[in-house]
Amino acid sequence: MSDLLTTAPTAGRPGPLAGRVALVTGSESGIGRETARVLGELGAAVVLNGRCPERLARTQALLRGEGLRVTGCVADVTDYAACERLVAATLATFGRLDILITNASISQRAYFADMQPEVFRRVLDSNVYGSVFPLKAALPHLVASRGSVTFISSISALNGMPSGSAYCAGKAALANLAHTLRLELAETGVHVGVVHIGFTQNDPDKRVLDAQGQPVPIAHRPPRWQKTQAEVARIIVRHVQQRRQRTVISALGRLIVLVHTLLPGLGDWVVRRSLRRLRNLYE
Structure with missing residues (x-):
């Protein structure tokens, strides 16, 4: 289903993105909401x-x-027909589309051996088709505007995390999809980027599923390991403005890239040790 909530106000703020139209999926809350706020500002x-x-x-x-200057459109981005209606509503309201940020996703906390197949598919679909379908619907309009698409991935895509098999697989797929599309669309002028977010403060109702598909509480981490949603949103928008190919958020994320590339065995040891320490801390 796709449903435009109301018509948009006619005037917005002046600024470097004045005249541009952005669509941010999964922006009713969390990082998506804060990214929409920065774009609007x-x-x-x-x-x-x-x-x-x-x-x-x-x-x-x-x-x-x-x-x-915002409006809202209800749509399940894992449904391609809904994505077509979402893009059509964007064009009907604002007349163009310049920026697409695919942020909607579901996370998990369950080991692969315990997961029901339909739960694995649900998590994977949200992270892969939840980006593929909006872009597929929006691509002709982004080509027309020589616009930008940014996939929101995770540092979990850079080095697998236990209890996150479907989530990690989906986020890694986005990174490779971005690389492929960058090659395919090189002559169109469309910017294709990916942002790997790190540990971020989450809304209490963020969707995280257990092995049976039931919601589980969000894991709380020490504040020094986290960025605020507003900090992450500013980095995402700066990535779009600079038309960067890849942005890895946080020193931890950049360290993971380095260790995974040069010393993958050490990287796996650090992940296992860190997870054991976290389990001891919170259990």
């Missing part, structure tokens, strides 16, 4: 997206109350 008109009409309406009202 820089002058872009923003289409918010999510699956919960009530939550999406609250976020739309919040950002409009801050003077931002």
Whole structure:
């Protein structure tokens, strides 16, 4: 289903992105909401997206109350027909599309041997098709505007994490998809990028599934390991503005890239040791 909540306000803020139109999937909450806020503060008109009409309406009202030019559209981005309607609603409201940020995803906390196959598929679909389908629907319009698509991946894509098999696989797929599309679309002028986010403060109701597909509590980590959602959002938008190919957020993420490339065995040992310490700390 796709449903435009209301028409958008006619005026937005001046700024470096004035005149640009951005679509951010999974922006009814969390990092997506904060990314939409930063885009709006820089002058872009923003289409918010999510699956919960009530939550999406609250976020739309919040950002409009801050003077931002936003509207919301309910759509399940793992459904291609819904993505076509989402893009059509964007064009009907704002007349163009310049920036697509595919942020919607479901996470997990379950070991592969315990996971029900349909749960694995649900997590993988949200992270892969939840990016593929919006881009497929939006691509002709991004070509027309010589615009930008950014996939939100994770440092988990750089080095596998126990209890995150489907999530890691999906996020790694996005990194390779971005590389492939960058080659295929090189002559079109479309920017294709990927951002690997690290540990970030999450909303309490972030969707994390157990092996049976039931929601599980968010793991709390020491503050020094985390960035705020606003910090991550600013990095994502700067990545888009600079049309970067890849951004790895946090020193930890960059260290993972280095160790995984040069000393993969050491990287696996560090991950296993860190997870044991976290389990001891929180259990």
